């Protein structure tokens with residue numbers, strides 16, 4: 001299968017690298033020139049839970065024009081860059097291309113659909129975790145299932161083919177048609193964990209060691225659950241608060257991606273996580289005061305000049 005990954009950071013390199021390692025023709029497309037050069041000169045290094053390897057079969061580029069039409073395009077930029085990345089990805093997309101997003105937060109599938117058409121978009125969630133170590137190197141931090149589905153009913157078997165290609169690459173993958181339910185289910189964990197860890201500097205598990213952060217986690221998730229209910233979204237997790245707490249325990253020593261972004265001085269995905277719940281709540285007439293406070297605090301920290 002010919003595959004392009006647009007946004008070859010922590011997750012893009014992980015998926016692209018594993019898919020390339022089993023014989024797919026994989027191209028990484030990223031705006032980071034040094035990273036692209038290191039991958040082309042020395043290969044892509046993946047270390048961590050799936051073993052240590054250097055993948056030299058993979059090609060990287062800053063220009064999608066170099067790649068041509070692909071069977072599958074995976075968008076793995078941060079959600080703040082999705083619109084721009086899909087514009088960059090246009091030369092990769094032909095009549096039979098499918099475009100997959102496994103990004104966190106709300107709205108990515110919709111933004112991609114606006115540009116390429118809903119019938120070309122597949123979306124889902126991943127329980128893998130990955131960290132960018134530097135140019136050309138990522139650490140596979142945690143493993144778990146990938147669940148994908150189509151936004152519209154499909155008559156062809158291209159989704160199943162992608163599922164098989166992922167499984168052959170060692171990425172446990174299943175197809176599920178309740179795409180929005182999947183995305184909102186995963187969103188619950190990001191709602192409960194990311195902003196709170198970014199504000200407090202705590203690791204995921206530490207949120208449950210303080211009654212104060214535990215209460216805020218519960219309230220933020222309950223608000224999101226209510227927004228989902230009013231919107232008519234069916235999520236798999238019957239008790240989202242218990243689910244988010246179980247994620248905290250399973251990933252106890254992790255520093256969330258939002259905490260890492262704040263530490264690096266990078267823009268966070270707050271607007272598509274807690275901020276999106278506030279926006280949806282306003283639209284649907286559901287009160288979301290805790291998510292509003294968390295959103296405003298993270299936006300403030302993002303704007304604050306770094307301490308020298």
Ligand code: NAD
Pocket residue numbers: 006007008009010011012029030031032076077078079081084085088102103104105126128129130131132257269
């Ligand atoms: P990252 O910051 O490591 O990688 C993003 C990459 O996109 C960077 O290399 C950046 O240079 C590149 N980029 C930015 N703008 C671009 C553009 N216009 N065109 C091409 N490339 C561009 O991010 P990540 O941690 O891999 O996360 C990607 C998505 O996956 C996010 O939505 C995140 O929430 C989600 N996610 C991450 C993890 C994780 O463990 N890292 C786990 C699950 C989901």
